[in-house]
Amino acid sequence: MTAKNITDRSTPLLQVENLQTGFKIDGDFYNAVEGVSFNVNRKQIVGVVGESGCGKSVMSLSIMQLLPQGIGKIRGGEVKFEGQNISELSDKKMNEIRGKDISMIFQEPMTSLNPVFTIGYQIEEVILNHEKISKKEARLRSVSLLKSVGIPRADKIVEEYPHQLSGGMRQRVMIAMAIACQPKLLIADEPTTALDVTVQAQILDLMKGIQEANDMAIILITHDLGVVAEICDEVLVMYAGKIVERATVEELFNNPKHPYTDLLMKAIPRMDEDVEVLATIDGLVPSVMNMPQVGCRFANRCPAAMPECLTVTPQLGEVGVNHETACLLYENSWPADAKSQREGASMA
Amino acid sequence: MTTRDFIQDRIDSLENRDVLLEVQNLKTYYPVTGGFFKRTIGHVKAVDDVSFTIRKGETLGLVGESGCGKSTTGRTVLRLMKPTGGKILFEGKEITKVSGSKLQRARRDFQMVFQDPYASLNPMQMVGDIIAEPILNYEKRDKKELEKEIKALLTRVGLPEAAYYKYAHEFSGGQRQRIGIARALALNPKLIVADEPVSALDVSVQSQVLNLLKELQIEFDLTYLFIAHDLSVVKHMSDRIGVMYLGSLVEVASNRDLYKEPLHPYTQALISAIPEPNTAIKKERIVLEGDVPSPQNPPTGCPFHTRCPMAMEICSKEKPPLKEVRPGHHVACVLY
Numbered sequence: 001m002t003a004k005n006i007t008d009r010s011t012p013l014l015q016v017e018n019l020q021t022g023f024k025i026d027g028d029f030y031n032a033v034e035g036v037s038f039n040v041n042r043k044q045i046v047g048v049v050g051e052s053g054c055g056k057s058v059m060s061l062s063i064m065q066l067l068p069q070g071i072g073k074i075r076g077g078e079v080k081f082e083g084q085n086i087s088e089l090s091d092k093k094m095n096e097i098r099g100k101d102i103s104m105i106f107q108e109p110m111t112s113l114n115p116v117f118t119i120g121y122q123i124e125e126v127i128l129n130h131e132k133i134s135k136k137e138a139r140l141r142s143v144s145l146l147k148s149v150g151i152p153r154a155d156k157i158v159e160e161y162p163h164q165l166s167g168g169m170r171q172r173v174m175i176a177m178a179i180a181c182q183p184k185l186l187i188a189d190e191p192t193t194a195l196d197v198t199v200q201a202q203i204l205d206l207m208k209g210i211q212e213a214n215d216m217a218i219i220l221i222t223h224d225l226g227v228v229a230e231i232c233d234e235v236l237v238m239y240a241g242k243i244v245e246r247a248t249v250e251e252l253f254n255n256p257k258h259p260y261t262d263l264l265m266k267a268i269p270r271m272d273e274d275v276e277v278l279a280t281i282d283g284l285v286p287s288v289m290n291m292p293q294v295g296c297r298f299a300n301r302c303p304a305a306m307p308e309c310l311t312v313t314p315q316l317g318e319v320g321v322n323h324e325t326a327c328l329l330y331e332n333s334w335p336a337d338a339k340s341q342r343e344g345a346s347m348a
Numbered sequence: 349m350t351t352r353d354f355i356q357d358r359i360d361s362l363e364n365r366d367v368l369l370e371v372q373n374l375k376t377y378y379p380v381t382g383g384f385f386k387r388t389i390g391h392v393k394a395v396d397d398v399s400f401t402i403r404k405g406e407t408l409g410l411v412g413e414s415g416c417g418k419s420t421t422g423r424t425v426l427r428l429m430k431p432t433g434g435k436i437l438f439e440g441k442e443i444t445k446v447s448g449s450k451l452q453r454a455r456r457d458f459q460m461v462f463q464d465p466y467a468s469l470n471p472m473q474m475v476g477d478i479i480a481e482p483i484l485n486y487e488k489r490d491k492k493e494l495e496k497e498i499k500a501l502l503t504r505v506g507l508p509e510a511a512y513y514k515y516a517h518e519f520s521g522g523q524r525q526r527i528g529i530a531r532a533l534a535l536n537p538k539l540i541v542a543d544e545p546v547s548a549l550d551v552s553v554q555s556q557v558l559n560l561l562k563e564l565q566i567e568f569d570l571t572y573l574f575i576a577h578d579l580s581v582v583k584h585m586s587d588r589i590g591v592m593y594l595g596s597l598v599e600v601a602s603n604r605d606l607y608k609e610p611l612h613p614y615t616q617a618l619i620s621a622i623p624e625p626n627t628a629i630k631k632e633r634i635v636l637e638g639d640v641p642s643p644q645n646p647p648t649g650c651p652f653h654t655r656c657p658m659a660m661e662i663c664s665k666e667k668p669p670l671k672e673v674r675p676g677h678h679v680a681c682v683l684y
Binding site for chain 2: 051052152166200201202204205223224225226229249250253254263264271272276277280281284
């Protein structure tokens with residue numbers, strides 16, 4: 001066996017450290033993800049929530065190294081998978097990891113399958129890329145995979161083309177492809193956003209079932225807090241390219257600390273209560289091209305903003321058991337130098 | 349006044365109001381053509397025998413999954429589509445068959461807010477002109493006066509007056525939806541059909557638009573037909589809710605009854621499937637098997653019987669009619 005498998009089980013499966021991903025606009029790079037750090041443990045389901053443009057998808061593409069070539073670039077930080085830094089691997093080496101150890105499913109089951117190849121061919125392609133088995137064996141594997149994701153008439157479906165299937169069925173096929181080589185980590189980018197609620201329920205159940213059966217970890221990227229509450233263990237809330245809060249799912253929903261998280265939760269109409277007026281967040285996310293260099297990025301929209309929020313950049317600091325937030329309302333979010341300055345000022 | 353009192357008050361006051369829109373046995377079929385001569389070889393029954401009423405000042409929500417016919421219902425009500433059968437009565441007058449200038453005159457009273465704020469605004473027109481267009485369709489107006497009026501309208505929907513001179517691409521999604529709302533309001537309509545008005549927006553912006561729609565309803569005494577796939581949004585907006593499945597209305601009830609006590613097995617499954625942003629709630633989920641059948645070839649009898657966990661033999665034979673089983677609570681299911 002390779003060294004990989006001997007790696008200590010206690011090290012996190014994925015470690016993202018100070019990741020910075022930039023995009024080239026008119027010749028200059030602007031960071032869409034700015035210093036994001038987090039860990040994913042084995043068998044853990046980590047949710048990443050945030051509104052459009054917060055950098056959650058760019059972050060996942062950075063982990064997979066699927067950024068658009070020449071435009072997007074990892075500009076700093078490290079991504080370690082089982083202790084190995086994968087952010088500097090060659091394309092060839094990365095290809096061995098993609099689809100085998102880490103795989104990904106996307107939002108659009110309509111566009112992420114190739115319309116001119118059969119379902120079976122597309123699943124077998126993944127298997128044959130990573131394993132030395134015959135085509136016949138691969139076909140048998142893909143039929144049993146399709147069965148395991150709940151597709152009826154799997155032996156017939158392998159011969160069919162993507163357009164012959166419904167959206168929910170296509171997403172099942174995507175999942176079958178993603179789990180074909182029993183990856184240790186699945187990155188799911190808005191996997192149920194394009195689906196109806198009853199189908200979404202089926203897909204979430206399926207993902208949870210596979211996660212338990214295969215001991216797989218999942219990074220679930222979504223804008224839907226309901227989905228997060230449903231299946232995640234831990235949640236990262238992102239705003240304007242940064243993580244503003246990280247907590248276990250219970251902590252986050254019962255005890256949100258960051259004003260952004262709090263407003264986000266009050267902005268959604270709820271089934272379990274009647275609210276006449278929903279909370280709103282005024283203003284807009286600053287554009288990536290003129291992001292404030294110091295201070296909190298949410299300050300211009302935050303109802304609790306203080307003068308310091310414009311000059312002191314908050315850090316992720318502990319606010320509870322397994323709960324961190326980056327907001328100056330909390331002592332631990334103050335960077336050390338600013339804290340001592342502030343104490344000095346209050347003394348005088 | 350608590351929210352609960354407010355809602356009760358609203359229900360009481362609505363009950364005595366006149367019916368604004370009545371839809372009777374509405375049918376809208378799309379022809380399916382095939383072969384060399386493009387002969388009609390079948391029909392997609394997008395809306396199949398749907399009846400409901402909306403009172404003045406009320407919001408009726410229509411929910412259902414994609415392809416259930418909710419948007420087609422909205423479009424047919426506005427006569428953007430020709431109904432295949434049934435009747436549409438607006439303030440007691442039949443508008444099912446009117447056409448030409450009569451239809452244009454009738455349309456003044458009903459407007460639409462579309463789903464996609466990116467596609468429903470003309471990129472070549474100034475925002476001021478976009479909003480002026482419906483008005484100028486009906487009236488000759490003094491230019492200066494009209495401009496003033498439109499600027500006031502822009503302010504009302506939460507946009508700066510300067511928006512008048514800008515183009516749609518200069519605005520964010522939420523702001524564009526505000527422009528769409530201003531355009532719908534320009535003619536002082538009685539009925540607004542809002543077809544998925546917030547599904548393209550982020551939650552924080554979604555709540556702004558929902559709040560705005562609610563304020564405007566009270567201010568201008570508007571009646572809404574609110575179409576969406578998101579049940580929690582529909583619940584927030586509506587007084588009464590109709591649930592559609594495969595072209596049929598399967599349940600109509602007041603907002604509260606529907607969520608407290610859904611009667612139709614489809615509604616029950618739909619409500620149980622919504623993931624709630626609350627870790628304390630662990631719902632018994634009814635996971636439906638399979639997919640929605642094709643509306644081109646719908647199952648006989650009850651449209652839901654192929655996926656219904658309670659289906660009986662009779663369900664595949666007869667289509668149950670929508671009937672009132674409790675005061676104000678209508679359901680189309682043989683169980684009741």
